[in-house]
Amino acid sequence: MRKSGVLMHISSLPGDFSCGSFGDEAKKFIDKISEAGFSYWQVLPFNLVDECNSPYKSYSAFALNPYFIDLPTLHKKGLLTSDELNSARQQQPYSCEFVRLYHTRVELLRKAIPRLSDEYKKKIAEFVDKNKYIEQFCRFMSLKKLNNDKAWNEWTIHEPSAEDVFLWQFIEYELFSQWSDIHAYAKAKNIKIIGDIPIYVAFDSADVWANKEQFLLDEDNKPSCVAGVPPDYFAADGQLWGNPIYNWDYMKANDFAWWKDRLTANLALFDGVRIDHFRAFSAYWSVPSTAKTAKEGKWVKGVGKEFIDAVSEITDNRLIIAEDLGDIDEDVVELVEYSKFPSMRVFQFGFLSDDDSTHKPHNYPKNSIAYTGTHDNNTLLGFVWELNECDRKNMLEYCGYTSPDWNNGYDNILRTIFQSHADTVILPIQDLLGYGSDTRLNIPGKADGNWQFRTTTDQLNSINWNKFKRFNELYKR
Secondary structure: OEEEEEEEOHHHOOOOOOOOOOOOOHHHHHHHHHHHOOOOOOOOOOOOOOOOOOOOOOOOOOOOOOHHOOOHHHHHHOOHHHHHHHHHOOEEEEEHHHHHHHHHHHHHHHHOHHOOHHHHHHHHHHHOOOHHHHHHHHHHHHHHHHHOOHHHHHHHOOOOOHHHHHHHHHHHHHHHHHHHHHHHHHHOOEEEEEEEEOOOOOOOOOHHHHOOHHHHHHOOEEEEEEEOOOOOOOOOOOEEEEOEEOHHHHHHHOOOHHHHHHHHHHHHHEEEEEEHHHHHEEEEEEEEEEOOOOOHHHEOOOOOOOHHHHHHHHHOOOOOEOOOOOOHHHHHHHHHHHOOEEEEEEEHHHHHHOOOOOOHHHHHOEEEEEEOOOOOOOOOOHHEEEHHHHHHHHHHHHHHOOOHHHHHHHHHHHHHHHOOOOOEEEHHHHHOOOOHHEEEEOOOOOOOOEEEEEEEEHHHHOOOOHHHHHHHHHHOO
């Protein structure tokens, strides 16, 4: 069945408290996309962010980001006072205030602890008892604080603070509870939520600390090799991610239990998931831990079909998107086909050359998810603007637009994607807004200035939702 959706991270939602949240603004967004005939809301990872504010290198693959807690909801529960709520109000609404959140959010949430009822505490205890990875994460965060925020392999204190462990248990319980409410609301509006699973975890994470045998570490508990990708469209030196590589031999011997737990947890949060950097299951780029750039890496054969077979009981009949972008060879293509997961097609990639690219809309297979761009791409308008005149003319002609005034060709591009054979079309929120490069969410390989884009209520209201509703009607999505 043909469908469409919108890609927008929680952090980009409107709101008054420095970052989008699991609050009323999420429900209002669901209302808008539902009324416009969309079927999916795709989000980015809910994990805690790293020092560059990226959710792809987190302290936990299972825990959720405290920045997403909706503070007005806590206020209504009597867990925050009006003064405390007002003290957290943002200074401006147009970008995430990550520095402020880093220094204030957790300590603000700590003020709720003395106001928790016995019944509330009982629910927290029951939640943690059922979630061993959340329990590991809460202990990890307490120990990290006690050890002056050092990486876990440099810790000298190994007994956590019961007070801080409980603080994090409260935070995670509240996050999961609030998201459950949003998810149920989406279901009632016939909107399915697609989550995102980063392929790797951070070295300094509860995942590695509590499950060392699952990763390739040396005798000093340091990564013996790290993850990245070779030189590509985004970065001439490749991308040196620095994540530890999985000990696939160990994981295979244990029937991929950790990965099964991870998929199970995500499919409880979402209606489907995108598996980031899916090609690593075919072969992954392994870089020596001493390397200066990703150029020094090499391809190493992955676990391939054995992994797909092992997790099939969990993924059966669920939407699993294989992010098959980047340096793709026949082995990756074969593995995606074997998995039967829908693959990804990105309009922008189709017009980087005159080749008959798989990313040109006439080549989209039925079992695929077609995007104008991903969170790593420029916005659609930014991409069109930056093309040279000849390439832009050819692209617009492909989309049925031949006027010399290219500024009016935007909707032709959107129509071309909606018309395509792909089962599903997903547009980043910036492309519904028609925004330029200054609203790009992420530039791979660039450390600063990413992940900050936010919308306002007025901006979302300015979208011509009826236009997209008509596209969905016309092209049977």
